[in-house]
Amino acid sequence: NPNYEFAGERYTLKDLRDVPREHLRLTRALGQGAFGEVYEGLYKMRPGDAVEMPVAVKTLPELSTLQAENDFMLEALIMGKFNHPNIVHLIGVCFDKHPRYIVLELLSGGDLKTFLRESRPRNDRPSALNMKDLLMCCVDVAKGCKYLEENRFIHRDIAARNCLLTAKTPGRIVKIADFGMAREVYMSDYYRKGGKAMLPIKWMPPEAFLDGIFTTKTDVWSYGVLLWEVMSLGYMPYTGCANRNVMSLVVSGGRLEPPPNCPSLVYAIMTSCWHPEPPQRPDFATILEKLAGCLQDPETLATPLKPMIGLTESC
Ligand SMILES: CN1CCN(c2ccc(C(=O)Nc3n[nH]c4c3C=[N+](C(=O)[C@H](O)c3ccccc3)C4)cc2)CC1
Numbered sequence: 001n002p003n004y005e006f007a008g009e010r011y012t013l014k015d016l017r018d019v020p021r022e023h024l025r026l027t028r029a030l031g032q033g034a035f036g037e038v039y040e041g042l043y044k045m046r047p048g049d050a051v052e053m054p055v056a057v058k059t060l061p062e063l064s065t066l067q068a069e070n071d072f073m074l075e076a077l078i079m080g081k082f083n084h085p086n087i088v089h090l091i092g093v094c095f096d097k098h099p100r101y102i103v104l105e106l107l108s109g110g111d112l113k114t115f116l117r118e119s120r121p122r123n124d125r126p127s128a129l130n131m132k133d134l135l136m137c138c139v140d141v142a143k144g145c146k147y148l149e150e151n152r153f154i155h156r157d158i159a160a161r162n163c164l165l166t167a168k169t170p171g172r173i174v175k176i177a178d179f180g181m182a183r184e185v186y187m188s189d190y191y192r193k194g195g196k197a198m199l200p201i202k203w204m205p206p207e208a209f210l211d212g213i214f215t216t217k218t219d220v221w222s223y224g225v226l227l228w229e230v231m232s233l234g235y236m237p238y239t240g241c242a243n244r245n246v247m248s249l250v251v252s253g254g255r256l257e258p259p260p261n262c263p264s265l266v267y268a269i270m271t272s273c274w275h276p277e278p279p280q281r282p283d284f285a286t287i288l289e290k291l292a293g294c295l296q297d298p299e300t301l302a303t304p305l306k307p308m309i310g311l312t313e314s315c
Contacts, residue, residue, distance in 0.1 A: 015077075032152075059100070087147065116229065141163055146283075205278065
């Protein structure tokens, strides 16, 4: 079975807590994961306990290839090494037999992209969110990214779809929750899964989609696109553009336009993340400082939210 290097140490499956299957009860489906279903469940921490802990359970279908088995295991290994409030916590695994389970912290608010789209102002209801809410979401993700950066871990797929919320209500916390692409690189040492279509082109910098070069500055570029997703309240970046058009647009210096009503201080962070030269892009500590500045700027905070009406085709 695969072993795994993180922060200078090697880990294998035995390092993960084994969750006895009989202490786990799957209650309802939460959604379709990259492998199989993701369920909400209840986990009895200690056999005698009356209280059961709500959890999320990722399942691997019985009829899986050895490759999928390995990828699934590797994702557990990857997540098992992290310990940060803005990264979804791994509770344990059930790998004794099929179906295999990865048991994770339950986040009940759903994914960030869906949350943003659901929160758009409608004529019957002004947006439930304000600029501060949006910036707080961005701060949470940047904190998670800063932790990964400090541990020299490249996520490779920072995007609103891969982030989850503890709740939709105020006091919500956003966490980075999907490490599928990072896992890809560990398994792509000897083979590439699928064709180009697998790559999140609209979140990738030129050096990544042209030359396959991935560094922490790749995640910074993607984070800039996540900022745009948040400020546009969940729009698809480069709306209506095919991936190949986005690649040529970006290579020739084209960039996403500021979403309507996007404060200039926030747009300035995005564009700094999209510098053509990776070393010129800020690190996540700097991004957090700039976001703190936005949160202390009354004009920025007072900016009303407005969804995009007609999006200009940028390609
Ligand atoms: C009215 N709404 C309808 C939607 N609803 C939901 C919809 C989905 C979820 C959900 O998947 N929660 C999860 N908690 N922990 C993990 C989850 C997923 N995980 C995974 O690892 C998944 O692969 C994953 C990762 C990132 C993003 C999505 C899915 C780990 C929770 C509430 C709230 C109420």
